Amino acid sequence: MTRPSVQRALVALAAPACAILLAGSVAAAGPWHDDDPKILDRRPAYSGPGFLRGAAATMGLPTANAGSGLSFAAQGLRLESWLTLGDLGDSASGNDCWGYASPSGREYALMGTSNSTVVVEVTDPANASLIATIPGPVSLWRDVKVYQDRAYSVSEGGQGIQVIDLSAVDTGLVSLENTITGNGTDATHNVAIDEVSGYLYRTGGGGNGLRIYSLANPSSPQYVGSWSSRYVHDAQVVTYTSGPYAGRQLAFCCAGLGNGSGDTGLSIVDVTNKNFPFRIEQIAYPNRRYSHQGWLSPDRSRFYLGDELDENAGVNTTVTRVFDVSDPGNASFIGEFTNGVASISHNMYERDGLLFQANYTSGLRVFDTASDPDTPVEVASFDTAPDLTSSSFNGLWSCYVGLPSGTVIGSDLERGLFVWTFDPLGVDVDPTGLRELSPAGESVSANVRSINGNSIAPGSVELVVDGGNGPIAVPMTAGAAPGTYTAEMPTFPCGAEVTWYVSARTPSGVQSTYPAGAPLLPFVSFVGEAVTTARYDDMQTDNGWQGDLPGDTASRGQWTRERPIGTQAEPNGGYPVNGRQCWFTGQAAFANNTEADVDQGFTTLLSPVLDLSGMEYPVVEYYRWFSNVYGQNDPDDAFEVFISNDAGATWAALETVGPLGPGTNGGWIRAAFLVPEYVVPTDQVQLRFVASDTGRINIVEAAIDEFRVYDVGCSAGIGAAYCQGAPNSTGQVGTIVGEGTAFLVQNNLELVATQLPPQQSGFFVVANSQASVPMVGGGQGTLCVGGTTGRYLSQAANSGSSGTIRLVVDAAAIPTPTGATATLAGDTWNFQCWHRDANPGPTSNFTEGYSVTFR
Numbered sequence: 001m002t003r004p005s006v007q008r009a010l011v012a013l014a015a016p017a018c019a020i021l022l023a024g025s026v027a028a029a030g031p032w033h034d035d036d037p038k039i040l041d042r043r044p045a046y047s048g049p050g051f052l053r054g055a056a057a058t059m060g061l062p063t064a065n066a067g068s069g070l071s072f073a074a075q076g077l078r079l080e081s082w083l084t085l086g087d088l089g090d091s092a093s094g095n096d097c098w099g100y101a102s103p104s105g106r107e108y109a110l111m112g113t114s115n116s117t118v119v120v121e122v123t124d125p126a127n128a129s130l131i132a133t134i135p136g137p138v139s140l141w142r143d144v145k146v147y148q149d150r151a152y153s154v155s156e157g158g159q160g161i162q163v164i165d166l167s168a169v170d171t172g173l174v175s176l177e178n179t180i181t182g183n184g185t186d187a188t189h190n191v192a193i194d195e196v197s198g199y200l201y202r203t204g205g206g207g208n209g210l211r212i213y214s215l216a217n218p219s220s221p222q223y224v225g226s227w228s229s230r231y232v233h234d235a236q237v238v239t240y241t242s243g244p245y246a247g248r249q250l251a252f253c254c255a256g257l258g259n260g261s262g263d264t265g266l267s268i269v270d271v272t273n274k275n276f277p278f279r280i281e282q283i284a285y286p287n288r289r290y291s292h293q294g295w296l297s298p299d300r301s302r303f304y305l306g307d308e309l310d311e312n313a314g315v316n317t318t319v320t321r322v323f324d325v326s327d328p329g330n331a332s333f334i335g336e337f338t339n340g341v342a343s344i345s346h347n348m349y350e351r352d353g354l355l356f357q358a359n360y361t362s363g364l365r366v367f368d369t370a371s372d373p374d375t376p377v378e379v380a381s382f383d384t385a386p387d388l389t390s391s392s393f394n395g396l397w398s399c400y401v402g403l404p405s406g407t408v409i410g411s412d413l414e415r416g417l418f419v420w421t422f423d424p425l426g427v428d429v430d431p432t433g434l435r436e437l438s439p440a441g442e443s444v445s446a447n448v449r450s451i452n453g454n455s456i457a458p459g460s461v462e463l464v465v466d467g468g469n470g471p472i473a474v475p476m477t478a479g480a481a482p483g484t485y486t487a488e489m490p491t492f493p494c495g496a497e498v499t500w501y502v503s504a505r506t507p508s509g510v511q512s513t514y515p516a517g518a519p520l521l522p523f524v525s526f527v528g529e530a531v532t533t534a535r536y537d538d539m540q541t542d543n544g545w546q547g548d549l550p551g552d553t554a555s556r557g558q559w560t561r562e563r564p565i566g567t568q569a570e571p572n573g574g575y576p577v578n579g580r581q582c583w584f585t586g587q588a589a590f591a592n593n594t595e596a597d598v599d600q601g602f603t604t605l606l607s608p609v610l611d612l613s614g615m616e617y618p619v620v621e622y623y624r625w626f627s628n629v630y631g632q633n634d635p636d637d638a639f640e641v642f643i644s645n646d647a648g649a650t651w652a653a654l655e656t657v658g659p660l661g662p663g664t665n666g667g668w669i670r671a672a673f674l675v676p677e678y679v680v681p682t683d684q685v686q687l688r689f690v691a692s693d694t695g696r697i698n699i700v701e702a703a704i705d706e707f708r709v710y711d712v713g714c715s716a717g718i719g720a721a722y723c724q725g726a727p728n729s730t731g732q733v734g735t736i737v738g739e740g741t742a743f744l745v746q747n748n749l750e751l752v753a754t755q756l757p758p759q760q761s762g763f764f765v766v767a768n769s770q771a772s773v774p775m776v777g778g779g780q781g782t783l784c785v786g787g788t789t790g791r792y793l794s795q796a797a798n799s800g801s802s803g804t805i806r807l808v809v810d811a812a813a814i815p816t817p818t819g820a821t822a823t824l825a826g827d828t829w830n831f832q833c834w835h836r837d838a839n840p841g842p843t844s845n846f847t848e849g850y851s852v853t854f855r
Contacts, residue, residue, distance in 0.1 A: 042140075043394055044565070044572040045092055046415045048625070048667040050082040051520075054126035074516040076380030076426065076451065077364065077408070081128035081419040086568055088118045088416055089133050096143045096190075096347070097411035099400045100151065102170050109400070109409040110151055111417050112142030117153040117164065118417075119174050125407045125419045132174035134164050143190040145200075150177070150218040152200060154188035161188070161202065161213070161221060183211055183223045189233060190293075196239035197249050199224075199274070203232040207259060210235065210251060212274050225274035230255040230267055234293040234347075237271065238300070248272045250280075250328055252303055254291040264291040266305055268328050285321045285333045287313040293347050294321075295355075301326040302373050304355055306345030311391050318345050318359050320367075322374050339365060339378045344391050347398040354379070354401075356408065361388040361395040364410050364420070382420060384412045387576050424454035425504050425512035429523075437498055437525045439716035442489040446476060446502045446514065449483050460505035463487040464519065467498050469826065471519075476502070493742070493853060494714030495617025495674050496527045524672075528617060528714035535610065535709040539574060539582045544608030547583060553601030554693065557586035557700070564703065569597065569627040574705040575668040584625070584703035585691050598637075598700040602692040605704060609647050612681035617712040619674050620687065623705045626657050627666040631698030635659045639702050641671075642688040645679040651688060652678050652745075659695075668705070676743040677825070677855050718742050718749065719831075719852035723772050723784035729757045729839040730803065734847030736831060742854050744825055749809040753833035753847050756803040762835030763796035764807045765789050766814060770830050770849060780839060784849030785830045790815035805833055811854055828853045 072079065085091050091113035099122075100108045106123045108131065119132040136142065137157030144153040144164075151164040160181035166174060189204025193215070200221055202211040209228040213221035235253040240246050249272045256264030265288060268281040285305070289312050294305035303323040310319060317338045325331045343362035348355060353370025366380035385395035396418075399410040410418040426449040434442065444463050448456055463474040467490070476485035485502075492498055501518030505511050515523055537543050539561060547559025564584045566572020574582030583605055586596030612618040626639040638658040642651040654673055658664045675681050691702035718738030727733050732755040740748035751764065771786025792815060797805045813820035814829060823829065833847040 042093070043414055045085045047086065047566045047568055047570065047572050048084070049665045050084040050087055050416065051079065052082075052127050053080050054124060072363075072386055072517065073383040074381065076366070076423050077382040077420045078423050078512070078516070079382065079418065080125035080407075080421055081122070082416065083120060083128055083130065084416040085113065085414070086416075088113060088120070088130060089116060091115050093140060093413050094397060094411045094416055095141060095413070096398045097400050097409055097417070098144050098146055098151070099403045099409060100146045100166055100169070101404050102149070102166070104170050105404070106170055107403045107405060107407060108166070108169060109417060109419065110144045110146070111409075111411045112144055112153065112155075114138060114140060114142075117142065117144050117151070117162070119166070119169065120417060122403070122407055122409065122419050125405075125421055128417070128419050131169060131172055134162065134174065134176050136162055141189060143188070145191050145193045147193050147195060147198070147200065147215050148218050152191055152193070152221070154191045154202060154205075156187050156189060156205065158186040160186045161191070161200070163219060163221070165219070177219055180213070180221050183226075184208055190235070192235045192237050192251075194237040194239055194249060196241070199237070199249070199271075201235060201237055201251065201271075203235050203253075204260075207231050209255065210253070210269070210271065210277065212271065212277075225277065227251075227269055227271065227277035229279060230257060231260045232267070233260045233291065236295055238296065240300075245328065251277075252294065252296060252325070254293050254305060256291055261290050261309070264288050264307075266291060266294070266303060266323055266331070268325070268331060280329050281331045283323055283331050283333055285323075285336075287315050287319075289313050292345070295348050295350050296325070297350055297369060297373060298353070302369070303331070304348055304350070304369075306348060306357070308344060308346065311344065316342055316391075318343050318357070318362065318365070320345065320348070320355075320357070335374055337367075337375045339367075341365070342391050343395075344393065346396070349399060349401050351401040356399050356401045358396040358399045358410060360397075361385045361390060361392055363396045364399055364408070364418075380422065382410075382418070384410065384415055384418055387573075422451070423512045423516070424451055424506045424510050425449065425456060426451050427502055427504050427512050427514040429502050429514045431523060434523070434525055436529060436531050437489060437492070437527045438529070439491060439494055439527055439714060441491045444476075444487055444489055444500075444502070445479075446485045447483050448485060448504045448512075454506050454510075457505045457507045457509075460503075461485045462503050463489065463500065464503055464522075465490055465498060465500045466522075467492040467496050492527045493855065494527055494716050495619065495676070495712045497619070497672055497674070498525045498527060499523065500525065526619065526710065526712045528712035530713040532711045532713070533708055534612075534615065534618070534711045535707075537707040539705050539707070540580065545583065546606045547603070549604045549606060552603045554598050554603040555600040557596055557598035557691070557693070558603045559583055559585055559605040559689075559691075560587055562587055567595075567701070569630050569666060569699045569701040571625050571666070571668065571703050574703075575623040575625075576706075582703050582705035585701050598691050598693040598702070601694060602690050605689040606648075607687040607707070609683075610685040610709060611683040612675060612685045612709070613683040615681055615711040617674060617676065617714055618681050619672055619710040619712060621670065621672040621706075621708045621710065623668045623670055624657070624663075624689075625666055625668055625701070625703035626663055626691070627701045628658055628698055629665050631696075633696035633698055635664060635698055636695035637692050637698060637700050640690045640692070642690070643673075643675070643678050644686045644688070645682040645684055647684040648686050648688070654678060654687070666701075674855075676741060676746065678745060680746050719850050721848050721850055722770065723782060723849040725782040725784070725846050725848055726774075726780050728755075728780070728835075728845045729837050730755060734833060734835070734845065736833065736847055736850035738850070738852065742852050744811050744823065744854055747811050749811065749852065751807045751809060751831055751850065753799075753805045753807075753835070754803065756799040756805060756833070756835050756847070757837050757839075758799055758801050758803045760799045760836045761796060762799060762805050762833055764792040764805075764831055764833050766792070766829050766831050768827070768829060770851070776846075777844070779844035780837065781844070781846035783846060784832050788816055790817065799835065805835065807831070807833075823854045825855055826853065
């Protein structure tokens with residue numbers, strides 16, 4: 001059920017020389033720069049949940065339900081927090097970012113959105129929290145910088161300079177103190193501040209170059225001059241305190257004629273005299289199209305520059321231009337470097353010999369300029385747009401690297417604010433061959449290296465494994481070669497899904513892992529010799545799936561297959577690529593929570609009938625989305641999944657999500673199930689997904705994508721032998737083999753005791769613990785079952801000429817001295833066969849023990 005809401009259109013309009021502003025829209029305030037394509041590449045804001053590492057650890061979220069379900073490719077950077085645009089307020093897109101450290105040492109991120117400047121505390125980077133929102137003009141473009149305890153926010157949407165008071169931010173108080181307008185258009189593209197001299201520079205906006213303001217009174221910037229020979233898109237302004245240029249203030253400007261693309265390049269402007277700024281150097285470079293932004297090296301010998309439109313000149317990867325500016329009056333272009341990734345360069349900043357670049361669809365890229373300032377190597381990365389690989393204007397807009405703690409922040413157009421720390425250790429594993437794990441166990445090797453002088457805490461390198469009953473930490477043993485470690489994977493039964501990762505810590509307890517997203521996004525393996533994909537439905541065609549079935553009662557929000565528009569509660573595309581089709585509950589005419597959610601009943605999605613009859617250990621896997629947390633009441637609706645092996649005549653529950661707990665706040669989440677643990681695999685298997693809104697008024701949305709069936713081949717036995725005893729009169733030790741399965745829903749386990757002396761009587765015994773007691777009762781052999789022992793006297797038998805005795809195990813009635821007991825999934829029972837013998841005189845003996853874990 002839904003509640004009334006006001007329809008709001010999200011419209012972006014571009015005008016060549018003016019801005020058309022609509023309430024709730026992203027305004028294309030112009031002019032920005034010639035042929036700026038950002039407005040054309042707009043995508044809906046990501047609508048799922050973000051991530052707080054601290055909160056996830058506190059809540060103890062299991063892997064399948066933690067975070068958004070997105071897997072971010074990363075190297076050397078650890079995601080601490082991710083606040084989505086929804087977390088930051090009601091905005092359609094993100095843009096620039098900066099940072100502030102208060103006198104107390106607390107740290108804050110400042111980020112621009114389409115309608116505001118937000119302040120987020122990141123003192124604890126794993127628990128970033130929104131402190132304040134300062135509304136501003138609606139625009140795709142906004143920039144913010146800090147001087148002392150004031151922030152200065154500008155926008156292509158106008159309103160000049162917003163002065164934001166941060167002096168009481170530690171108490172949660174942030175306010176708009178002043179607005180400075182005039183001196184030409186109120187539109188501004190970027191803002192730069194020379195903190196040494198105390199001057200602010202507005203760049204761009206209406207074709208402007210530099211407009212200069214004194215910050216002698218930080219609350220009230222005063223206009224003091226300008227430089228307008230060229231349009232300046234962005235700039236870094238510094239004061240030289242030594243050398244030939246001591247006392248002079250220079251602006252390194254990414255600039256050009258017209259709106260920046262004419263004769264584009266690096267302009268170095270002396271702004272010491274605010275009444276008479278003058279250019280001291282103008283440098284071009286090959287394949288130039290639009291000089292966008294750049295930054296100096298710490299020693300001011302190099303300037304690194306990104307061209308935002310050089311793809312139009314046939315540059316197919318991210319290329320950074322390098323200029324020798326050791327003598328600014330004789331600066332020169334000396335070369336370029338690339339990481340080979342196809343994405344557009346945008347904003348970059350330097351710190352401690354590392355160059356950090358926000359490169360749109362390839363995310364954050366970090367280069368080691370200390371080792372080689374002219375052709376640095378990429379040493380770390382984090383892709384904030386894992387679903388995008390093209391050179392488009394989407395993804396990471398900017399980054400900030402100036403916080404004293406070293407915490408790094410990034411602002412993403414569609415996904416909001418990211419907070420990272422550097423991995424202090426490099427943990428690498430070659431996963432080749434580890435997609436399938438042997439039932440007998442596997443050896444895992446890892447390499448752990450120190451980064452930036454950090455050391456590895458003794459005994460901290462572990463292989464952390466979860467076979468479904470919680471994580472097990474296995475210490476890894478150091479090898480002969482430095483930084484090498486090995487461990488043996490615990491054994492698990494055939495068909496089991498095993499998640500695992502390798503972890504190492506510094507002496508202070510900071511953790512690094514492989515994969516980088518672990519423990520929330522570990523490596524996934526299956527136990528068996530081979531894993532075959534038997535069926536894959538990407539939901540781009542119906543392929544036998546059916547939604548909106550007869551008998552469904554929902555008044556709206558029925559299952560449909562198309563590309564969802566995306567709302568706060570509904571995805572804006574399938575998994576893993578936004579913008580593609582999936583099955584979901586109800587398409588609205590526009591992006592609004594209450595327009596087409598599930599209402600007043602249930603709606604069903606039905607899979608095609610699947611033939612799993614010939615598979616050894618079939619597994620079904622899918623990605624699901626479920627949201628019930630929005631609305632005016634506490635959630636009371638669940639998302640249910642059922643499985644049938646008779647084409648829908650009967651159903652068994654597979655999983656229930658909600659009404660409370662993990663998985664109820666949207667986000668694509670992987671789910672996988674071993675079919676024989678729920679039903680006997682047949683040629684009539686079918687799945688049913690049911691989304692309901694039958695309780696109080698709430699917003700309910702669900703989606704399904706990426707459906708797979710795996711066949712896990714595994715030749716290992718059902719149970720495991722243990723506790724070998726003494727030979728019987730045949731000269732052999734009696735053994736036990738299992739037939740059928742250990743799956744409770746099938747309840748078809750039979751045990752066969754073999755290699756027994758012929759024509760001797762015997763029976764099986766069972767206990768839930770193991771033992772090793774020789775010569776029990778004066779007989780031969782070893783008793784291998786311990787504790788309370790049950791006897792299968794009703795199935796006592798003669799071994800006959802073949803020397804075998806069989807036992808039919810009824811898992812619902814395991815004998816004990818006090819009566820039969822039912823077996824639950826995960827219970828382990830230990831079996832042994834006692835038998836008479838003549839060796840040489842009358843005696844008795846035991847087979848080896850045989851342990852079975854039921855599933």
